[in-house]
Amino acid sequence: MSEQPLVPADRRALDDLAVFVARARRADPEGAARLVAEAGVLAVWVSPLHGAGLPTVLGLRAVALAEPVALDTTVALAAVAERLARGTQALPVPPVQVLTASWAGVQPPRGGWTPLPALSAGALRSSARDGAALVAAGSRPAQVWREPLPGAVGEAGGTTALAQAGDVLGFLVGDEAVSAARSGPWVRLSTARGHVLARPPLLG
Numbered sequence: 001m002s003e004q005p006l007v008p009a010d011r012r013a014l015d016d017l018a019v020f021v022a023r024a025r026r027a028d029p030e031g032a033a034r035l036v037a038e039a040g041v042l043a044v045w046v047s048p049l050h051g052a053g054l055p056t057v058l059g060l061r062a063v064a065l066a067e068p069v070a071l072d073t074t075v076a077l078a079a080v081a082e083r084l085a086r087g088t089q090a091l092p093v094p095p096v097q098v099l100t101a102s103w104a105g106v107q108p109p110r111g112g113w114t115p116l117p118a119l120s121a122g123a124l125r126s127s128a129r130d131g132a133a134l135v136a137a138g139s140r141p142a143q144v145w146r147e148p149l150p151g152a153v154g155e156a157g158g159t160t161a162l163a164q165a166g167d168v169l170g171f172l173v174g175d176e177a178v179s180a181a182r183s184g185p186w187v188r189l190s191t192a193r194g195h196v197l198a199r200p201p202l203l204g
Contacts, residue, residue: 004069004093005090005091005092005093006035006037006042006063006065006069006071006090006091006092006093007065007066007067007089007090007091008042008063008064008065008066008090008091009064009065009066010064011089013063013064014084014089014090014091016061016193017044017061017063017084017091018081018084018085019170020044020046020059020061020169020170020194021033021044021046021077021080021081021084022081023048023168023169023170024046024048024059024077024168024169025077025078025081026168027048027049027168027169028046028047028048028050028077029078030076030078031046031047031048031076031077031101032046032047032074032075032076032077032098032100032101032104033045033046033074033075033076033077033080034046034072034073034074034101034104035071035072035073035074035075035080035093036071036072037065037068037069037070037071037072038068038070038071038072039068040064040065040067040068041062041063041064041065042062042063042064042065042069042071043060043061043062044060044061044062044063044080045058045059045060045104046058046059046060046077046169047059047101047103047104048164048165048168048169049145049161049164049165049168050103051141051142052142053140053141053142053146053201054141054142054145054146054161054201055145055146055159055161055198055199055200055201056103056106056198056199056201057161057162057164057165057196057197057198058103058106058108058165058196058197058198059165059166059169059171059194059195059196059197060194060195060196060197061193061194062194071093073093073097074097074098074099074101074104075093075094075096075097075098076094076096076098079094079096080094108183108186108188108197108199109183109184109186111183112183112184113181113182113183113188114181114182114183115179115180115181116152116153116156116158116180116181116182116187117151117152117153117180118177118178118179118180119149119150119151119153119177119178119180119189120175120176120177120178121166121172121173121174121175121176121177121178121191122172122174122175123150124149124162124163124166124167124172124178124189125163125167125172127149127160127163128160128163128164128166128167128168128172129167131144131145131147131160131163131164132164142201144160145159145160145161145164146159146160146161146200146201147159147160148160149162149163152180153180153187153189156180156182156187157182157185157186157187157199157200158180158182158187158189158198159198159200161198162187162189162196162197162198163189165196165198166178166189166191166196169193169194169196170193171189171191171193171194171195171196172191173191173193176191178190178191179191184199185199185200186198186199187199
């Protein structure tokens with residue numbers, strides 16, 4: 001693992017990343033982040049929603065780096081947040097790896113994405129919050145978050161888990177159009193703030 005601090009090309013990217021990490025921690029206080037740096041870009045992966053019977057759900061925020069670094073490590077969100085809170089020009093890589101985040105070993109496809117019709121951010125937020133209300137009222141999360149999204153995205157396998165992940169990570173703003181795409185069993189929603197990706201559970 002590289003011990004070289006991660007220096008963004010734009011200093012403001014660290015502030016945005018701190019917000020992203022804070023939101024991921026609210027969804028999963030004991031959670032982890034997978035940091036992958038290659039070709040001058042840092043990809044920060046999180047899983048704001050996971051559990052038995054749930055889709056595999058990942059959130060992604062990409063940051064351009066000032067200089068290339070080779071890195072692939074999974075560390076505690078708390079450790080990343082603590083280093084971001086220092087207010088420096090770089091992100092020191094936490095030295096202790098997290099080995100219990102099974103989702104971190106899942107690699108979504110890099111290519112083969114077929115565009116799907118865009119969705120409304122407002123409609124996705126409503127879907128997420130309706131689902132959260134059902135879970136709070138006692139409905140099984142695996143049932144709620146496996147409900148299909150409307151239209152072609154739902155037909156392609158996209159579920160309300162994607163809407164929930166996009167909402168809790170702060171990617172869904174106003175009524176802007178949210179791009180959607182599919183590659184194999186994976187469905188991806190994208191905005192200027194980041195991406196959420198999900199595939200159905202392998203069993204159940």
